[in-house]
């Protein structure tokens with residue numbers, strides 16, 4: 545058995561390490577003397593890890609050149625809905641009509657997965673289930689960005705914007721790479737012969753994954769509604785673009801339940817993939833450190849801005865972090 549990582553797994557591992565380092569460096573920087581904050585490297589680092597409300601209000605002009613409106617977040621999900629929707633269609637056609645993947649996709653997967661197809665081209669049912677859940681997740685997020693969230697004039701760095709666009713492309717390819725290298729471990733039945741009802745092919749682990757996905761999605765949706773209500777009146781009209789202290793529900797336990805929900809959504813996808821896929825747990829590792837960084841910055845923002853911010857509230861994980 546080879547323990548080497550392929551290109552896609554190496555990429556997720558490196559991204560996880562990158563965000564782990566960012567969390568570590570940021571945490572250490574909190575204890576450095578004030579003078580260190582004047583170093584250009586420190587300023588650039590802070591500008592690259594922060595976005596939205598956690599970005600410093602007073603920033604050099606040269607840094608503001610790279611600003612992109614945060615309300616453009618919907619671009620990420622629009623790209624994802626199109627791209628991952630296309631991949632779902634390609635997979636379903638492969639299952640239904642034994643139609644081969646387009647050559648450009650086959651070549652890309654061969655490069656990223658480090659292997660050629662092992663079981664024909666038709667993907668496992670678990671993979672298609674993950675693809676569909678990723679698509680549903682991004683469709684919901686797109687709708688929330690467009691119709692639920694109330695954005696202020698917050699900004700993100702152009703590097704974060706480009707990364708966000710590429711992120712969901714990579715995610716979709718990751719599902720197919722994993723599928724290519726798996727023998728259906730964790731999937732109860734592999735696809736041979738006539739296509740049986742999808743539900744008969746999903747086991748207990750997958751069912752737990754789907755339930756967790758549904759619950760975490762609801763948690764994220766409710767949290768984003770709570771944040772939107774901080775800016776709207778009873779009529780639904782926007783009254784302010786200020787940042788206020790959220791409260792109620794999971795906000796009583798953590799500052800960012802929507803980030804916790806994001807982490808749980810990716811963990812749930814890992815379960816739907818069978819729960820034993822190294823590839824998917826590397827993705828979860830990346831999301832953990834990515835959301836941990838965002839949550840810590842958000843938590844520190846609330847604590848510095850609001851004197852009466854609840855002391856018992858954690859950043860991301862109730863009672864722990």
Ligand SMILES: NC(=O)c1ccc[n+]([C@@H]2O[C@H](COP(=O)([O-])OP(=O)(O)OC[C@H]3O[C@@H](n4cnc5c(N)ncnc54)[C@H](OP(=O)(O)O)[C@@H]3O)[C@@H](O)[C@H]2O)c1
Pocket residue numbers: 596597614615617693694695696697698764771772774775786787788789790802803804806831834835838
């Ligand atoms: N998988 C990933 O790699 C990844 C990366 C990033 C985000 N995400 C997910 O994307 C979702 C959105 O993330 P985000 O970082 O944009 O969340 P966010 O900063 O909390 O913003 C969500 C919405 O709430 C508003 N808001 C935030 N705090 C507020 C407050 N205290 N008072 C009033 N309004 C407030 C924001 O407005 P303004 O910020 O415009 O003021 C925005 O409209 C999250 O669920 C997150 O998990 C995923």
